[in-house]
Amino acid sequence: MKLSGWGRYPVVETTLREFGGPAAAAQILSQNDEMIARGNGRSYGDAALSDALVASALPCDRLLAFDRANGVIACEAGVTLADLINFLAGSGWFPAVVPGTKFVTIGGMIAADVHGKNHHVAGSFGHFVDEIELMLADGAVLRCSREAHADLFTATLGGMGLTGIILSARFRLARVESEWIRQETLVMPDLDALMDGFEAARASTYAVAWIDSFATGDALGRGLLYLGEHAGQDNLPPRLAGRRPAKSRRRRVPFDFPSWWLNRLSMRAFNAAIYANGRRKAGTAFVALDKFFFPLDSILEWNRIYGRRGFCQYQCVLPLSASRDGMRRLLARIAASNASSFLSVLKLLGPGRGMLSFPMAGYTLALDFPRSDRTLALMDELDAITADCGGRVYLAKDARLSAAHLAAGYPELDAFRAARAAAGAAGKFHSRLSRRLEI
Amino acid sequence: MSASPSLLILGATSGMARAVARRYAAAGYSLILAGRDVAEMERDAADLALRGAPMVACHTFDALDLASHAAFLAGLGETPDMALCAVGFMADQAACDADPALADRVARSNFNGPAHILSLIGSAMAARGAGMIVGISSVAGDRGRKSNYSYGAAKAGFTAFLSGLRGRFAAQGVHVMTVKPGFVRTRMTAGMDLPAALTADPAEVAEAIFVAARKGRNVIYVKPVWRLIMAIIRAIPEPVFKKLSI
Numbered sequence: 001m002k003l004s005g006w007g008r009y010p011v012v013e014t015t016l017r018e019f020g021g022p023a024a025a026a027q028i029l030s031q032n033d034e035m036i037a038r039g040n041g042r043s044y045g046d047a048a049l050s051d052a053l054v055a056s057a058l059p060c061d062r063l064l065a066f067d068r069a070n071g072v073i074a075c076e077a078g079v080t081l082a083d084l085i086n087f088l089a090g091s092g093w094f095p096a097v098v099p100g101t102k103f104v105t106i107g108g109m110i111a112a113d114v115h116g117k118n119h120h121v122a123g124s125f126g127h128f129v130d131e132i133e134l135m136l137a138d139g140a141v142l143r144c145s146r147e148a149h150a151d152l153f154t155a156t157l158g159g160m161g162l163t164g165i166i167l168s169a170r171f172r173l174a175r176v177e178s179e180w181i182r183q184e185t186l187v188m189p190d191l192d193a194l195m196d197g198f199e200a201a202r203a204s205t206y207a208v209a210w211i212d213s214f215a216t217g218d219a220l221g222r223g224l225l226y227l228g229e230h231a232g233q234d235n236l237p238p239r240l241a242g243r244r245p246a247k248s249r250r251r252r253v254p255f256d257f258p259s260w261w262l263n264r265l266s267m268r269a270f271n272a273a274i275y276a277n278g279r280r281k282a283g284t285a286f287v288a289l290d291k292f293f294f295p296l297d298s299i300l301e302w303n304r305i306y307g308r309r310g311f312c313q314y315q316c317v318l319p320l321s322a323s324r325d326g327m328r329r330l331l332a333r334i335a336a337s338n339a340s341s342f343l344s345v346l347k348l349l350g351p352g353r354g355m356l357s358f359p360m361a362g363y364t365l366a367l368d369f370p371r372s373d374r375t376l377a378l379m380d381e382l383d384a385i386t387a388d389c390g391g392r393v394y395l396a397k398d399a400r401l402s403a404a405h406l407a408a409g410y411p412e413l414d415a416f417r418a419a420r421a422a423a424g425a426a427g428k429f430h431s432r433l434s435r436r437l438e439i
Numbered sequence: 440m441s442a443s444p445s446l447l448i449l450g451a452t453s454g455m456a457r458a459v460a461r462r463y464a465a466a467g468y469s470l471i472l473a474g475r476d477v478a479e480m481e482r483d484a485a486d487l488a489l490r491g492a493p494m495v496a497c498h499t500f501d502a503l504d505l506a507s508h509a510a511f512l513a514g515l516g517e518t519p520d521m522a523l524c525a526v527g528f529m530a531d532q533a534a535c536d537a538d539p540a541l542a543d544r545v546a547r548s549n550f551n552g553p554a555h556i557l558s559l560i561g562s563a564m565a566a567r568g569a570g571m572i573v574g575i576s577s578v579a580g581d582r583g584r585k586s587n588y589s590y591g592a593a594k595a596g597f598t599a600f601l602s603g604l605r606g607r608f609a610a611q612g613v614h615v616m617t618v619k620p621g622f623v624r625t626r627m628t629a630g631m632d633l634p635a636a637l638t639a640d641p642a643e644v645a646e647a648i649f650v651a652a653r654k655g656r657n658v659i660y661v662k663p664v665w666r667l668i669m670a671i672i673r674a675i676p677e678p679v680f681k682k683l684s685i
Contacts, residue, residue: 001631020452020479021479021482059454059457062482062483062485062486063485063486063489063490064485064486065485065489066489087489087490
């Protein structure tokens with residue numbers, strides 16, 4: 001069957017099988033020379049694609065144990081974040097780290113060592129994982145933690161599924177008093193103001209910015225900085241106290257949009273409208289958890305707005321010392337190009353965790369480009385700037401990075417390769433991404 | 440009488456059955472899981488208890504072994520308030536044509552077995568004067584198509600059987616509901632390219648069953664568009680239909 005990631009590029013013809021537990025996973029392993037596990041297919045590029053075999057963990061979706069007093073949960077790898085959040089509703093607990101969509105699996109969150117809007121204070125999801133149940137190439141199951149098989153544990157966090165099949169995990173949750181976020185929106189007229197804003201907000205639990213990638217000159221890097229705190233029951237306005245957010249309505253993109261509709265003009269207008277709207281609505285508001293963390297989830301299959309050609313998300317991080325200058329170079333290059341990013345996000349990150357984990361202390365920029373030869377060429381240029389600044393590209397988003405740029409950006413790559421070889425995973429677990437990047 | 444209502448699920452390890460179990464667990468039902476793979480069901484039992492089921496029991500059940508059905512039912516103790524049959528087996532038509540034993544298994548898994556056990560359960564419920572039976576049949580049973588008529592014929596038989604059962608028990612307080620899911624993303628269909636607009640997630644099927652059972656519906660198509668599609672397919676005259684490659 002045809003299979004792709006969330007960006008719908010590349011598309012591969014492959015075989016998909018599912019496993020609902022260790023026995024089925026071991027059987028798939030014994031019958032195939034090469035494979036990669038897949039969660040809900042929310043990585044953008046080719047991380048969960050293989051020409052040989054893709055093994056879906058979606059039926060492996062059971063909750064195993066929940067310690068209500070201490071906020072520790074164990075579940076299988078195919079449990080989706082949406083399912084988990086739904087289960088936790090009203091319990092006073094919430095996942096300590098969530099990415100920008102809740103349609104990911106716990107296994108996928110570990111494999112990509114995802115970060116959230118609180119990375120600068122909390123770290124990545126991997127910081128909260130205490131144990132991973134990992135099936136090795138020979139079908140043996142290991143319980144990896146910081147104490148047992150520590151190397152394999154650290155390699156598996158952010159390891160893109162290349163160390164084995166993640167079967168289940170145990171991780172810590174965060175306490176929340178309500179299902180509301182107190183959100184502050186700040187209008188930032190240029191990049192310096194935006195970065196000053198991030199640095200002034202280091203104590204904020206959540207901080208993320210939208211950037212108008214069409215702005216040039218003095219307005220280069222203008223954007224909206226969103227800060228958030230979990231609202232306690234005593235600081236909620238009376239009309240919200242004790243209440244739970246209404247279930248948000250979901251819309252679905254019903255068809256593939258034609259490729260002409262996303263052009264420079266429509267994207268520029270869209271970005272200008274967001275900025276104008278932000279200026280109007282700047283200030284403090286109480287928003288539902290869902291709306292704050294997963295704004296795009298309310299539009300199901302939004303990837304279809306890019307049409308059949310698909311899109312590439314480019315996400316890089318630059319070390320803090322190189323960030324101001326580097327981000328300016330990246331944004332100037334994008335603004336000067338004929339290829340523009342529909343939706344662009346800036347965020348301050350803290351240090352990373354796993355050997356191949358993406359985060360490092362510095363700024364990360366995420367851009368969505370409709371796929372075309374022009375945007376692919378532009379992304380090669382952005383790679384050069386990123387590498388020049390000592391930064392790296394996020395593998396969960398990637399479909400086109402070169403092996404050389406991977407090696408330059410990930411200093412622990414050799415340690416990862418060693419851990420992967422020691423676990424006997426090197427021959428067995430391969431994705432299109434690991435082949436392309438020669439991992 | 441027990442405090443929470445109980446639901447017996449036959450063929451409990453199927454993707455649809457598992458989703459139904461979760462939906463009813465969240466609604467506070469005690470669950471009795473029945474199927475061949477007890478180890479697999481026990482993995483689900485812990486999950487279902489966490490999700491709100493006050494009690495979860497697992498029982499071995501082989502739909503094909505008709506002689507064992509009465510003992511299986513006696514082994515449950517109390518007759519459950521509700522029973523759902525998700526037993527089913529699909530095989531490639533060409534394989535069925537080549538192997539009569541396989542075709543036979545398709546017929547027994549989708550018709551003989553489910554019909555036999557539901558008849559027994561219905562009688563037990565009727566004796567008590569209350570109960571609800573849900574049978575998962577298929578749109579494939581609405582008309583025999585050359586691409587899967589072995590499976591379709593068995594499901595057609597099951598649909599007819601459920602219809603008869605509904606009539607038989609109507610006056611005795613036992614309601615029978617027929618479910619025709621259409622395409623569903625499950626292990627049975629993993630790896631197939633299915634049209635997204637016509638394909639339901641198991642959770643969607645479970646929600647549709649939960650809502651329809653509450654309303655006491657007789658026959659449901661999970662995605663309403665399927666009722667229209669099948670009405671059209673049934674309306675095509677046979678001289679034309681036999682030439683179509685559907």
